Amino acid sequence: MLNKLLTVFGLLFIFSACQNDKLIKRGDTLQVAYQKAMAFYMDEDYTEAANAFDTVTRLGRGTDYGQEAQFYLAESYYKNRQYLLAASEFDRFASLYPNEERRQEAEFKAAMSYYHQSPRYKLDQSATRNAIERFQLFNNRYPDSELVTDAADKIDELRNKLARKSYEAAQFYVRTDQYLAATIYLEETIDQYPESEWAERALVDLIKTYITYADNSVPDRQEERYSKAVDTYEKFLQLFPESDYRSNVENMHDEAQNKLTDVLNDMVSESSDN
Numbered sequence: 588m589l590n591k592l593l594t595v596f597g598l599l600f601i602f603s604a605c606q607n608d609k610l611i612k613r614g615d616t617l618q619v620a621y622q623k624a625m626a627f628y629m630d631e632d633y634t635e636a637a638n639a640f641d642t643v644t645r646l647g648r649g650t651d652y653g654q655e656a657q658f659y660l661a662e663s664y665y666k667n668r669q670y671l672l673a674a675s676e677f678d679r680f681a682s683l684y685p686n687e688e689r690r691q692e693a694e695f696k697a698a699m700s701y702y703h704q705s706p707r708y709k710l711d712q713s714a715t716r717n718a719i720e721r722f723q724l725f726n727n728r729y730p731d732s733e734l735v736t737d738a739a740d741k742i743d744e745l746r747n748k749l750a751r752k753s754y755e756a757a758q759f760y761v762r763t764d765q766y767l768a769a770t771i772y773l774e775e776t777i778d779q780y781p782e783s784e785w786a787e788r789a790l791v792d793l794i795k796t797y798i799t800y801a802d803n804s805v806p807d808r809q810e811e812r813y814s815k816a817v818d819t820y821e822k823f824l825q826l827f828p829e830s831d832y833r834s835n836v837e838n839m840h841d842e843a844q845n846k847l848t849d850v851l852n853d854m855v856s857e858s859s860d861n
Contacts, residue, residue, distance in 0.1 A: 643778035674700035
């Protein structure tokens with residue numbers, strides 16, 4: 588038993604010594620420190636790699652090793668899914684080395700770091716908006732980059748998420764009979780995200796909501812709201828003339844138009860009586 592324990596402790600000591608040899612130690616040259624950091628990176632031990640590259644950036648400011656370490660520090664955070672830290676370090680690289688050829692890659696990956704932080708549509712979308720802004724800035728700055736298409740695709744994806752958040756907010760207000768708020772969010776979905784898949788559905792729902800809103804309004808406000816339903820139908824035809832919803836929308840338009848005619852006739856009748 589004692590021999591087994593000694594063997595175990597011996598192996599642990601050897602393993603610990605090997606691990607310590609991998610770490611940056613006082614007295615290591617900058618080159619050795621960088622090589623140790625890169626060894627962690629190549630072994631996909633990104634936590635230790637980040638710690639080591641951070642040390643090299645501080646020891647090697649103004650050197651080629653410091654520059655390389657700054658890029659791989661950001662990469663280590665990125666590959667370890669520490670996206671907030673990755674974005675910060677990619678931005679630092681771009682700022683410190685504006686003429687470095689990898690600046691374009693760093694700026695794209697900073698945008699991607701925000702992209703990866705974008706949560707489900709129900710949650711706060713600050714990171715989503717930051718990512719959109721960063722991808723747009725990238726495309727403006729590097730219009731000839733081979734990454735422009737990827738950035739544009741990410742922008743479309745993220746804007747579609749924002750459109751869904753706006754659309755689903757409108758659905759909540761519809762379900763709770765808060766028609767004014769519902770129309771505001773539906774119009775926001777249409778006006779701000781016309782290219783999204785949610786804009787078409789929002790237009791359909793907006794016509795229906797204006798009709799229901801008018802049905803539940805005092806007579807003096809019905810004309811305005813039925814008229815908005817009719818106007819929204821015209822907008823729908825302009826934007827989605829081949830829509831699968833067209834038949835349904837035409838039925839709603841006829842309903843709104845008929846109710847608007849009745850309201851106008853009632854107004855004329857009341858005016859004649861007076």
